[in-house]
Amino acid sequence: xxxxxxxxxxxxxxxxxxxxxxxxxxxxxxxxxxxxxxxxxxxxxxxxxxxxxxxxxxxxxxxxxxxxxxxxxxxxxxxxxxxxxxxxxxxxxxxxxxxxxxxxxxxxxxxxxxxxxxxxxxxxxxxxxxxxxxxxxxxxxxxxxxxxxxxxxxxxxxxxxxxxxxxxxxxxxxxxxxxxxxxxxxxxxxxxxxxxxxxxxxxxxxxxxxxxxxxxxxxxxxxxxxxxxxxxxxxxxxxxxxxxxxxxxxxxxxxxxxxxxxxxxxxxxxxxxxxxxxxxxxxxxxx
Amino acid sequence: xxxxxxxxxxxxxxxxxxxxxxxxxxxxxxxxxxxxxxxxxxxxxxxxxxxxxxxxxxxxx
Numbered sequence: 001x002x003x004x005x006x007x008x009x010x011x012x013x014x015x016x017x018x019x020x021x022x023x024x025x026x027x028x029x030x031x032x033x034x035x036x037x038x039x040x041x042x043x044x045x046x047x048x049x050x051x052x053x054x055x056x057x058x059x060x061x062x063x064x065x066x067x068x069x070x071x072x073x074x075x076x077x078x079x080x081x082x083x084x085x086x087x088x089x090x091x092x093x094x095x096x097x098x099x100x101x102x103x104x105x106x107x108x109x110x111x112x113x114x115x116x117x118x119x120x121x122x123x124x125x126x127x128x129x130x131x132x133x134x135x136x137x138x139x140x141x142x143x144x145x146x147x148x149x150x151x152x153x154x155x156x157x158x159x160x161x162x163x164x165x166x167x168x169x170x171x172x173x174x175x176x177x178x179x180x181x182x183x184x185x186x187x188x189x190x191x192x193x194x195x196x197x198x199x200x201x202x203x204x205x206x207x208x209x210x211x212x213x214x215x216x217x218x219x220x221x222x223x224x225x226x227x228x229x230x231x232x233x234x235x236x237x238x239x240x241x242x243x244x245x246x247x248x249x250x251x252x253x254x255x256x257x258x259x260x261x262x263x264x265x266x267x268x269x270x271x272x273x274x275x276x277x278x279x280x281x282x283x284x285x286x287x
Numbered sequence: 288x289x290x291x292x293x294x295x296x297x298x299x300x301x302x303x304x305x306x307x308x309x310x311x312x313x314x315x316x317x318x319x320x321x322x323x324x325x326x327x328x329x330x331x332x333x334x335x336x337x338x339x340x341x342x343x344x345x346x347x348x
Contacts, residue, residue: 010325010340011313019310033312035340063345138347164344210347241348257348 004281005030005053007069010061013263014274018057021274027282029053034060034069045077055079055285057239057277059259063091063136066259079284081277082238082258089235090258093171094135096235103234105227106252108245109174116156119170123152131173136166138257139210145175176252178245182207183218185228185242186260186273189280192225194269198243215264227251239277241265294334298322305334314339 004022006029008015022029030053037051056073058080060066070080070087082090089095100107108131111122123130123146132155133143142159146152159167185195201212209215218224228242231253241257262273294303301319309315311328315336323339 008312011310016308016310016313020308031311061346062343063347065345136345138345141344141347259348261348 003028003030003049003053003055004278004285005032005056007032007034007052007056007058007060007066009034009065012061012261014261015059017262017266017274018059018277021272021278025275025278027278029278034065039069039072041072041075043076048073048076048078052078055081055281057081057281058087061259063138063259067091079287081281081284082240083236086236086238086240087258090240090256092135093133093137093255094169096256097171099234099236100231100253100256103230105231105234106247106250108176108247108252108254111172113170113172114168116160119156119172120149120152122170122172124149126172126174128152129175131175133171133173134167135169135171140206140208142167143206145205173254176245176247176254178247180205181216182243182245182254183224183251184215184265185218185220185224185244186240186262186265187228187232187242188239188273188276189283190229190232190237192220192228193273193276194265194271195220195224195228196265196268198264209261209264213264215268217268224251227253231256239280294336296320296322297324297336303336 032052058066058070067087070084074080074084089099097107097110113119113122128148130146132146144155181197181199184198185192195218196215197218198207198213198215200207207213231242232240235256241260243255244251244253266273296303296317299320301317303315303317309326313326314323316323324336325339327335
């Protein structure tokens with residue numbers, strides 16, 4: 001049987017949970033710090049498998065580091081969780097939107113623009129309040145609720161000043177009237193294993209647990225299950241967290257995360273999420 | 288891990304507390320000065336502390 005590997009660049013709560021779950025299960029987990037290795041993409045599968053494991057759970061905190069590592073290992077024929085397509089799609093909010101729309105998964109109305117002028121025009125068109133997010137970014141960084149034209153102008157100007165090519169791709173969305181919470185459903189190998197409500201911390205509207213959002217138990221209803229599985233398939237499957245809102249006309253998926261942080265969710269459920277991820281890796285290894 | 292094995296903070300000489308189940312690569316924060324260190328477990332049981340990487344713009348889920 002192929003060995004299971006873990007690639008990380010920082011041991012967060014989740015990586016430690018995976019390491020501890022593997023010990024508990026008597027499973028040897030080949031752990032590699034991506035910061036300490038150099039990789040030769042020309043080396044064949046056998047060498048890379050020896051170094052990283054035949055089926056690799058890729059959990060780098062740095063999105064680009066992880067994505068490039070995934071590209072190398074997958075190109076050599078190793079199984080990576082998540083695969084390159086999933087990692088690429090989930091790492092970019094626009095790519096995620098495109099995948100969701102194609103699969104018929106409800107998602108907020110979105111406009112994309114590439115200059116400050118058209119960004120402002122997009123915000124005007126969506127109407128205020130509007131939401132503007134970087135296409136690549138996490139933990140809610142620079143995710144902005146834009147209340148009027150003046151703040152839109154200031155925000156667009158500020159983003160231009162940062163001189164980051166990705167920040168000059170403007171991803172603008174309608175502000176969905178929702179209860180002050182969203183829902184995170186974790187899907188592992190096509191199965192919803194648990195879900196939680198995420199409530200924003202005082203003084204914020206963003207629900208990211210990394211920003212102080214609080215997780216509460218959420219039942220996995222048939223509707224939520226169907227939506228989360230469909231969204232997971234849309235981005236390429238694997239281990240993902242589907243984040244959705246309860247809009248006036250039903251659920252809307254606003255994000256699918258490819259390197260799932262599940263500490264908040266774990267506090268709300270009896271499900272051993274780390275164990276389920278390992279079991280899935282073992283299942284993938286058998287294929 | 289015994290108390291005498293608890294390392295000092297390289298920054299401020301404060302007492303760092305290692306979790307009992309500390310793993311290679313884990314981050315410990317100095318309770319006195321707040322500096323983050325990455326734990327590197329040496330063969331033979333020693334501990335080396337490196338300054339932790341600073342949060343990157345592509346960090347997170």
